[in-house]
Amino acid sequence: MGCEAKPEAAGTLKQGLKKHDKCLKCSGQAKVLLPYGPQKFCEKHFVELIEKRFRKTVRRYSLIKRNEKLVVAVSGGKDSLTALYLTNKFFRNSNKIVALLIDEGIKGYRDKALKLAVKNCRAWEIPYKLVKFKDEFGFTMSTIYKKMKKSVINLGSPCAFCGTLRRTVMNRYAKRLHADKLITGHNLDDELQSILMNACDNDLARFLRCGPISGVKSFEQFVQRVKPLCEIPENEIMLYADFVGIEHYSGYCCPFRSEAKRNAYRRIINSLEEQYPGTKFSLWNFYMQIKPILLKSKGFAELTLNECSRCSEPTASKLCDTCRKLALLRKL
Ligand code: AMP
Ligand code: ZN
Ligand code: ZN
Numbered sequence: 418m419g420c421e422a423k424p425e426a427a428g429t430l431k432q433g434l435k436k437h438d439k440c441l442k443c444s445g446q447a448k449v450l451l452p453y454g455p456q457k458f459c460e461k462h463f464v465e466l467i468e469k470r471f472r473k474t475v476r477r478y479s480l481i482k483r484n485e486k487l488v489v490a491v492s493g494g495k496d497s498l499t500a501l502y503l504t505n506k507f508f509r510n511s512n513k514i515v516a517l518l519i520d521e522g523i524k525g526y527r528d529k530a531l532k533l534a535v536k537n538c539r540a541w542e543i544p545y546k547l548v549k550f551k552d553e554f555g556f557t558m559s560t561i562y563k564k565m566k567k568s569v570i571n572l573g574s575p576c577a578f579c580g581t582l583r584r585t586v587m588n589r590y591a592k593r594l595h596a597d598k599l600i601t602g603h604n605l606d607d608e609l610q611s612i613l614m615n616a617c618d619n620d621l622a623r624f625l626r627c628g629p630i631s632g633v634k635s636f637e638q639f640v641q642r643v644k645p646l647c648e649i650p651e652n653e654i655m656l657y658a659d660f661v662g663i664e665h666y667s668g669y670c671c672p673f674r675s676e677a678k679r680n681a682y683r684r685i686i687n688s689l690e691e692q693y694p695g696t697k698f699s700l701w702n703f704y705m706q707i708k709p710i711l712l713k714s715k716g717f718a719e720l721t722l723n724e725c726s727r728c729s730e731p732t733a734s735k736l737c738d739t740c741r742k743l744a745l746l747r748k749l
Contacts, residue, residue: 430656449656453694460660467657470649471503478629480643483511485597488640490587491516491538491545493530495658495665496602498537500646502663504600505541515594516545519586521579522557523671530666537664546594548586554743562673564749575673578742585730585739591640603644605697606651610682612704621711628708636722639731650697 430449438447438457445459458466475481481504489504491497501516508514516538518531531547538545551557556564558579565572572578591599608627615624631642646654658665689696724730725737732738 430652451653453690453698455694464657464660467649467653468503468506471645472507474629474648475507475645478643480629480645481508481512481598481600486513486515486595487598487600488515488517488591488594488596489600490602491518491534492602493518493527493532493534493666494602495655495663495667496604496607496646496651498534498602498663498665499654499658500600500602501537501543502541502658502661503645505543514543515596516543517587517590517594517599518545518547519583520547520549520551521583522550522559523673524559526669526671529668533664533666546590548590550582550586553586553589554582554739556743556746558673561746564746568749570745570749572742572745574675576671576675579673581738581742585728585737587642588638588640588730592638596640599640599642601642601644602646604646604651604654605649605701606683606686608644608647608704609686609697609700610679612700613686614679614682625708625711628705636731638724638729639722648701 430451432450433452434447434450434457436446438450439445440447440459440462441454441456442462442465443459445461447457448460449458449463450456451458481487487504487508489497489501491501501514504512505514516534518534518538520531521527535545535547537543549557558575561578562575565575565578587599587601612624612627615621615627629644629647631644649657686697686700722731722733725732725740726735727740728737730737730739736744
């Protein structure tokens, strides 16, 4: 996800390998070293391992069921394209799949990423729907950013603004496309950063929203978001995408991205993993054990949602976050 995870991060999975090292599963030359095993794999068996993990996550949390219509949110980056590739590989015979591409209107960044997303959708024969912020809200993110910079009202960070609008588009189009599930490309690192960040912010409500399934099950207007890559570390996805030849956007970061805080958590988690291999999986398993216990205890009942009085998207208050933000923006 973030830009500190440069392609060389995948290179760390090759460090320490010797020329004569063999794969754990065959007599082929090892191309990957997973320090937490430690285990070595050839290209073919590493690909198999990742595919097995993807399927196991889907099964373990019942993320995808037969015949469900799946909308995959694809940004053009390695994670969401890998999510699309794997969903298509394993579910194209049992499920209808559509890719949802959102153009926030960030020139030189999202347009380039989405070009690759479209190219892959065509190559894999997956129908796609491209939605633009400009058409949905009347503003591009570039305009919003300029307005925010000039504003005396604090509208929060541009990323939070963009994320809120994007989630509205995702849910709106997932509904319009009659999706049963909305698939995103969140990986293990994304989830752990959120878990730790919310814990350190003492934000229990957000902390409990992490995990393989997000969203309120009981509200009809809300299409459940599922994350089938949430148990695969980012550097392994990068290497997988490289091995199977998924062409993805790996250029510049979003020019508006102010992810200093998330990157601090990324660094801490990566440094812990380096010193104590296996930490990422341990922290994840710990979270997945503690979450149901906390949810069962009093006071953490599912959020009651209703329809936004303006746009009818789900919200816990009268107006949804997107409508509130847009109203402020229009005043500027
Ligand atoms: P991010 O918050 O940028 O890490 O994105 C998390 C996930 O949201 C991605 O893996 C995608 O599934 C989805 N996503 C982010 N940006 C877009 C976009 N512009 N279009 C479609 N999906 C997106
Ligand atoms: Zn092998
Ligand atoms: Zn609204």
